[in-house]
Amino acid sequence: MSAEYDAIILGAGAAGMMCAAVAGARGRRVLLVDHADEPGKKILISGGGRCNFTNLHTAPDRFLSANPHFAKSALGRYTPADFLTLVERYGIAWHEKTLGQLFCDGSARQIVAMLVAECDRASVTSVLGHPASAIDHADGTFRVTVNGVEWRAPALVLATGGPSIPKLGATGFAYDVARRFGLAVVHPRPALVPLTLGPDDTLFRSLSGVSADVGVRWNKTRFREAALFTHRGLSGPAMLQISSYWQHRTPIHVDFFPDAGADWLTEAKRAQPRTTLRRALSTQLPARLAETLAERLALDGELANLPDKALRTAQAQLADWRFDPTGTEGFAKAEVTLGGIATSDLSSRTMAAAKMPGLYAIGEAVDVTGWLGGYNFQWAWASGTAAGQVI
Ligand SMILES: Cc1cc2nc3c(=O)[nH]c(=O)nc-3n(C[C@H](O)[C@H](O)[C@H](O)COP(=O)(O)OP(=O)(O)OC[C@H]3O[C@@H](n4cnc5c(N)ncnc54)[C@H](O)[C@@H]3O)c2cc1C
Secondary structure (H helix, E strand, C coil): CCCECCEEEECCCHHHHHHHHHHHHCCCCEEEEECCCCCCHHHHHHHHHCCEEEECCCCHHHEECCCCCCCHHHHHHCCHHHHHHHHHHCCCCEEECCCCEEEECCCCHHHHHHHHHHHHHCCCEEEECCCEEEEEEECCEEEEEECCEEEEECEEEECCCCCCCHHHCCCCHHHHHHHHCCCCEEEEEEECCCEECCHHHHHHHCCCCCEEEEEEEECCEEEEEEEEECCCEEEHHHHHHHHCCCCCCCCEEEECCCCCCCCHHHHHHHHCCCCEHHHHHHCCCCHHHHHHHHHHHCCCCEHHHCCHHHHHHHHHHHCCEEECCCEECCCCCCCEEEEEECHHHECCCCCEECCCCCEEECHHHECCEECCCCHHHHHHHHHHHHHHCCC
16 A cells, blocks of 8 residues: 555545545545544435435525535536436436435445445545544645554545534544634534424423424525424424524524415314314314414314404414524534535635645535535535546
8 A cells, every 4th residue: 555645535425435436537546534434424324224315406506605606616517417327327226205305215325335336446545444643734745644654645635524413423623624724614503403492382392203294484595394393392304404594593483384275264164163273273284283283372162253353363373383493403413514614715616725735625514505305415426526526
């Protein structure tokens, strides 16, 4: 094994493996380093073990970043169709679940095996199971010490992701290295994360396990997906999506009847005057949720005995139910990290650091965060490819 490489990539996750395979295929000598003893651990647990590896509706407006234009170039040059071509070349069966989300029919292991095979084909050298203990730069060469061995290369790629799910080996390492080399870091915070509710919403916390298809809104951002009540607060795709936008001490608004007509409750009164509010709600919502909402609305008795005005007020409340989350479940439960290495210090074409020649940052380590639904992997593949084509 030679100590000299064309590029050293730190992090054998989604972005790092992609970058290594692309650079290696160009004949570059690549060293891929990870402190975990196997590559792609987050890929393995992703998508409930089936890896939601891309989204057909990938577009820059489905990514959050201090610079919303930054992701355009890489995403435009490596598309979901490109990744799908690779998946099909390996004979991996897949299906579209919903909303353009593509999953393996079998297991996420197939995606990891595919990326490992691509790295092997491209003669990438991997050093797993050891952290990089020292990183230095002098005379245009990066020196990285791993397990007592010093490796040298003119290019260093930061692909160690963000700090979400630390028990899987996730760290803020990329930020530390980036700062050391003069790059700015946009304050990292948990995203795609369950929201917690306080004592005022105890009634809802008792609904743990109940889910419903809702509309959710924070300011002008809206999602229409399933919400899940948990013993700590709110989860499920709708809440994970809105959590990436939510700011502390602001409310989110839930529409429990996103498909209902303008006067559905007064119409229900005409159609079934003897029914109660709880029963009317339970025609479209799980019984326990209907009961909790009816309890909160405190309109007792048969609909026939309730004034239309009160029913219209209740209907408006159900379409715009305010929750005041007290916080999130934090990095321990966050699928991704919002923020990261500032895009203002990187080239959107190559992911190269403007201030430090030879340094690159890709994947979740960068201040680009996708929606739930395969967007984050697509960013990892696209940014990894962008850097892999130039290192
Ligand atoms: C539970 C869960 C489910 C998810 N499901 C999906 C999904 O279905 N679809 C989707 O698009 N996204 C999903 N994501 C998000 C997706 O996994 C990440 O966005 C993606 O893995 C980021 O790729 P990356 O290569 O930048 O980082 P990672 O895949 O996290 O890879 C970073 C690598 O760096 C290594 N590393 C970290 N610190 C160091 C260090 N100090 N030294 C050496 N190595 C280090 C880690 O061990 C890891 O191998 C999910 C995330 C979670 C947590």
